[in-house]
Amino acid sequence: MSDAWDPPTVLRAAAEWSWVPPDADCxxxxxxxxRWPAWAxxxxxxxxxxxxxxxxxxxxxAVERARAWGSDTLGVWVSASSAPDLTDLLLxxxxxxxxxxxxxxxxxxxxxxxxxxxxxxxxxRRVTDVDGLRDADxxxxxxxxxxxxxxxxxxxxxxxxxxxxxSEIRVVAYQDGEPVASAGVTLAPAPRPELGTVARLWGxxxxxxxxxxxxxxxVLEERLRLSAAAGASLALxxxxxxxxxxxxxxxxxxxxxxxxxxxxxx
Numbered sequence: 241m242s243d244a245w246d247p248p249t250v251l252r253a254a255a256e257w258s259w260v261p262p263d264a265d266c267x268x269x270x271x272x273x274x275r276w277p278a279w280a281x282x283x284x285x286x287x288x289x290x291x292x293x294x295x296x297x298x299x300x301x302a303v304e305r306a307r308a309w310g311s312d313t314l315g316v317w318v319s320a321s322s323a324p325d326l327t328d329l330l331l332x333x334x335x336x337x338x339x340x341x342x343x344x345x346x347x348x349x350x351x352x353x354x355x356x357x358x359x360x361x362x363x364x365r366r367v368t369d370v371d372g373l374r375d376a377d378x379x380x381x382x383x384x385x386x387x388x389x390x391x392x393x394x395x396x397x398x399x400x401x402x403x404x405x406x407s408e409i410r411v412v413a414y415q416d417g418e419p420v421a422s423a424g425v426t427l428a429p430a431p432r433p434e435l436g437t438v439a440r441l442w443g444x445x446x447x448x449x450x451x452x453x454x455x456x457x458x459v460l461e462e463r464l465r466l467s468a469a470a471g472a473s474l475a476l477x478x479x480x481x482x483x484x485x486x487x488x489x490x491x492x493x494x495x496x497x498x499x500x501x502x503x504x505x506x
């Protein structure tokens with residue numbers, strides 16, 4: 241990793257990253273509170289916890305908003321290193337730890353290795369049209385237990401992804417002509433202008449009956465190549481400790497910290 245991308249800067253880039261699904265309700269102050277749409281399970285999630293306010297105040301306001309939205313739970317993503325007081329507060333109120341991700345990063349100024357030889361049955365393609373986006377959605381529906389896109393959502397997603405100024409990249413892996421894995425990248429400004437662009441890698445998943453055959457690694461390699469070609473200086477990913485983090489470490493990513501997801505019943 242280059243000296244410019246020191247651990248505090250990597251963690252700052254991770255803290256600036258919050259996923260807001262299309263069609264979500266979102267309130268951004270010194271934190272981000274999002275009500276996901278029904279197709280994405282409708283949960284209310286608190287992220288971006290770089291607030292200088294007391295944890296009690298942050299949580300109180302988030303709980304009030306979640307209740308006003310009609311939710312009986314609140315999800316909270318907490319950086320294990322930067323918000324220990326909030327973690328203690330959540331646990332004292334009965335919140336349950338439901339997920340843990342490692343914050344992983346890899347510099348992209350170095351040359352990337354060529355992908356391993358494949359038998360020709362596994363092919364990775366960048367999404368460049370509505371048909372490719374529909375294939376990605378088929379995978380996402382199976383992997384993430386979400387509702388498939390209807391025509392309106394598909395058209396809106398295509399307009400965003402395929403626009404000339406899009407900051408998003410999607411790829412799909414096909415095995416024997418069938419879509420088996422998908423993944424995305426969002427190119428975002430780095431915490432300091434001289435560092436250029438960060439490639440935020442997200443949403444990688446393989447349909448259950450095609451796992452363990454190289455599709456995950458294939459979509460990872462393609463995203464790294466495309467991100468480097470777009471000028472990104474860092475690839476950043478939040479990998480689940482129980483699944484992808486191990487694979488990402490083997491692919492050259494370094495661990496910088498972890499984030500935990502707690503669910504609080506209101």
